Amino acid sequence: MATEKTSRKQEILEAALACFTEHGIDGTTVEMIRERSGASVGSMYHHFGNKESIAAALYLDALAGYHAIQMAALADAKTAEDGVKGVVHAYVDWVSANPEKARFVLYSRSAISKSEAGTSVLERSRAKVGEVLEWFAPHIDAGRLKKLPPECYGSLITGPAHDYARLWLSGRAKTDIKAYRDVFADAAWAAVRP
Template sequence: MARRSRKDEILQAALACFTEHGVDATTIEMIRDHSGASIGSLYHHFGNKERIIAALYLEGTEQYAQLLADGFASAKDARDCVRLLVTSYIDWVVANPDWARFILHSRGRVEASERADDLREANRRHYQRILEALAEYRAKGVFRELPIDCFASLVIGPTHDFARNWLAGRTQSDLGACRELFAESAWQSVRSV
């Protein structure tokens, strides 16, 4: 297994500090102490805490986007693609619950930061990949007619809502155990009859 880069070590230390102390209460010094990085290294890679927050957010969302891209490359049909949108999300959240909580609570902060344009561009690329993966099936009429923004909400909305509640400890069912239920429900909600 490859050794983590110093940048990745700092990001993981920041996540641990944010999880334990909260984003607002975490200081650069706490992140430095937890990561073992010098203050110079921290500032070299990120500059300040807000940039660490944005980098951690963008790295997490990129991991999910990469899971999707890898899955789309081997998807056999429209059903596989739609189910993949859900299963990749669930798999990433279950494997990274602290990171997922951080992302759910930090979007507004990143949108208001100097990295807001980076976030918008990452989201644009992510949604473009999804649209491209589904375009052939949409053209063939595999999906029922609905506005594209409704399509995305129908597919991932219920899963996202349940994941938020699961991450907050407000569900009796385990998110991973509901993986197939949400994936198949997403497919049933958008397929043409």
């Protein structure tokens, strides 16, 4: 039974992603998502309640998928350099493998932050960033990474890849982001190494 619920919920999220991609969050209705997913009205409201809740759940689901890859890369890392490059590789690999989800995350954050679920989404997102910073903390304390304001690490480590992701996902850059994963990883390491 739990598998059925999980798969129905996932089907609704996949349908929502397709609808949001085609029509935007504002242009999508719950009925469009319901119709595309094949879910009943009761199932839609049981799992989510409204369109904003669906968008927030989709956003969090995408971030959770990315975060799992990121944490796996950190679990395999033996050095600060491995950790920095692993985080960049995780970001690039996730964006390349999930362009629709990545596009949704990059371009819907503002709309989601203004929704009823915005505060919850922001708190969960910050918690995931906190987990990554926890991994880096011993390396920072030991001088294996530059000591910087905590909020700067994300910009310096994934910033260049994130900027290129925006170009690639919008069609302004034609080369798949994955082709440059080592370029971005080297740049991140150069930015934060001591």
